[in-house]
Amino acid sequence: MLLSQTQAQRVAIQNQPATISSLSSVSAEFVQLRNVCKSYGENLVVMDGMSLNMRADDRLVVIGPSGSGKSSLLRVLMGLEGVQGGEITFQGKPYIRGANQGGSKRIDPKLQKQIGMVFQHYTLFPHLSVLGNLILAPIKVLGLSKADATERARRYLARLGLESKLHAYPSQLSGGQKQRVAIARALMLEPKLMLFDEVTSALDPEMVIEVQNVMLQLAEQKMAMIIVTHDMHFARDIATRVVFCASGKVVEEGAPADMFKCPKEARTREFLEKVLHLD
């Protein structure tokens, strides 16, 4: 499974031109992180000068041991948490800039609205029906009329095979259905980038597939996504690029086939050996 040293070196050489070209065309990047630093207090560093580029047709899968900063990456991109240093551009525009004082964030709210996120734990609002959950933000944030928002909700639910659940309450749905509705809720705002933070980790195994299928369906529609997952098989299926993080840094990135077959870095290899064994 793992390649020899020479083969790995060859892959490294092959990859080099791509890296250079991506550096020279900075503004063409869809998402770009430059030297992003984030820590809690003095001791807990979660992002240690993280740099990353993503194209608009990329589906990044971020893997790595827990505490490697992969969830922080998503939370920072969503604007849920600030960073102390570095900067992030989104669609070529400045999006987030680190601020030293207490890690306060400088975020362009217009760009923030073009990012959607789905979380590990169900975050459907229990006091609202499926429809209520879907139309809340489109009405309040985008200013859509109730009729238009409802129409849009029907369309998305139909696409995800949940049209019969329009008036159901979250407590009446299975875990897999809840996550699909959560995905639909994020899509309602028609984001340009979707973030998925371990969305299948809390699900029973038989429900994982239905959620993953929805994500694969989105992939077919060329949705740009960043996915944090522990499911390496799924990562291989959906990713255009796999990013391996450890200790708050990007250790290695590459096409899924290369990454899983012949990781260059020892740390990547070590991690993959461990998790693939467990699978």
Place this chain on the structure above:
Amino acid sequence: MGYQFDFSFLQGSVEALLKGLRVTLELALAANVMGLVLGFVLCLLVMSRWQIVRWPAQLFIEFFRCTPALLQIVWFFYCIPMMVDYFIDPIAMGVLALGLNLTAFNAEAYRAGVQAVPREHLDACVALGLKPWQRTLFVVLPQALRSALPVLMTNGIGTLQQSALVAIVAVADLMYVAKSLATEAYRPLETYTVVALIYFALSLPVSRLVHMIERRQDAVVQR
């Protein structure tokens, strides 16, 4: 037990009892309206990000939680008028004392409700682009109210019982009427039994309702 119960004397006192009951209901209802509204305001103050707002609000809560209700009522009736040299209508004073007491307890109920809203829901609100006030109004408040409702209702019937304490400062509520009837007729056992039954009959339906709501909420959580 040699005591012969005789309720017949109460027949002539129905009107007096009803009058007392009216005052009791007025006290309890007005105090509850006050407690529900001001309790929520106080909860917001206690959860404020500014310490200068938080601190006095917390002191208010602790004062009412850590002193006997009877003492609060007596204090309101005698001390405040002396301090400000102005005598308010006794019933209004009773409402004020009971209402502020309930405000303190309800603020805590609201706060527990707000804190029971999962953090992830707030994250989801940010991800959906909702502004902080929209998040409070459309997501936090409805959930907090729902989980606080049983406690608010329990506090509410608690205030109905506590309203009997104002009899001590000569507000003519149900308890006060009972006291006078009992002494007039030398029939305290009968009088207090009947009055106890009235308080019981008022509170029991609410108490059962609280049970029902709690059972329903548990069922939803388990699903």
